[in-house]
Amino acid sequence: MSERKSIPERLGHDFLRALYHTINTVRMYQDNNQLVQNSVLAFTALLNELTASGDISLLLYRSRFHLGGEKLPYRRNAAVVLYNMMEFFSKRGIGSVNFSSASIDASQENIITSIRLFNDAVRYPNHLEWLEQKLQEHHIAWVQVFPRQNEDEMLVDENPEEQKFEKARKNYFLAVESVREVATKVSQGMVGVRRCRRLAQNIVDLVQVDSALMIGMTTIRDYDDYTYTHSVNVTLLATCLGRHIELSDIALEHLTICGLFHDLGKVDVPKEILFKHGELTNGEWDLIKAHPVTGVRKILMLNANPELRSKIILGPFEHHLNVDMTGYPHTMFTDNLSLIGKILHIADVYEAMTHERVYRTNYFAPDAVLKKMWEEAGKSFDRILLKRFIHMMGLYPIGSVVELNDGRIGLVMDYPDENERMRPLVLTLVHDDAGNWQRGESIYLADQAIPEEPGHLNITRVIPPAKLRVNPAEFFLHIK
């Protein structure tokens, strides 16, 4: 193998993303589909660039990817890709994949066939042996697979706390995938909701066990697939609010499914319009305003029993309607929104406003968003529900980056005591030698009994995370 120069970080991430998209499109569509063709083209271009100076390996070791021997740094908008690829590797017992410089000669059919084999391997008992054998049978030379090392296998944590994080991570990313799958497949017909239902039950369980963790996870961002991560974040916030107001388990499950599907209609709106800088034309605005109705049409196409279907239509239809019946879509059928519709509206606006996006100038820190929303209580939002939402999120919403009065920077992790909504549990963050943020000590502000005492710690201000280059999601996902 010839000497290789270090791989630019951007190229590494782009490669992983291209591989991930190819795996997904091949899984969902026929070989001759344009999306499959495009994703394979994009993938091979990057593959050829990477293997131009020799073979390259993609290794999963201790929950991190290493490409060409270098650890792929965690990037704030790559979480969905990283975790789904990790799952993809683990489910098949893959430890590493070697991409050969022979890839330059691989035909498009050959690449599609190989990716199909990777996808299918999971259905056979000895995944990896099956895959190795099939790759050989098909004379596939551009890619080889190697099993996971034992020591990495042993790292599967038996600690219940770690298992909780693992379950939370898994379900979050599974949810993103499921929404993507339903959204892209539903127009072709025959999409069942059984998997989404099971997923919704898992999400409800997780919210029951640790709602602070689930709120914290809504700081996950993915700019490339914003509609999908947004849908999952809205789902988590809505389900947590549902639990906070003590909805029954079955009502929570319906609320969760509504959250996952609330923006199904957005998939039909071109990305150039959804993420347009500048003002929208009337026509573009009409397209956006149509998404609740389009979404309902898609839900009606789902293969679900009529009873469930009737429970998951109203919320997505109403999620952009205000309690004073302004907003969209314009309707004369009702003057009173459903509970699910009102909850989704609150969760949706909070998620969108705390989400800093390239094209947005009006981005606010989480506490400022709650203040702004409160100005709209009784007009946009149901006053009582919004009050409960603010109570649940706390004065400094979970996931906020804060400065303490001793100058330290911290992350609001939880409000362990129902009655202490001003003094959260804060994880302090410290800069390491490379200038990256690492976990410091955890301080429960409510534990400090005497506020007048010198040295008493409190929060002095909330800082937008991007300003300090903090990615809160990393700390909730427990990868730091």
Ligand SMILES: [Fe+2]
């Ligand atoms: Fe929407």
Ligand SMILES: [Fe+2]
């Ligand atoms: Fe939304």
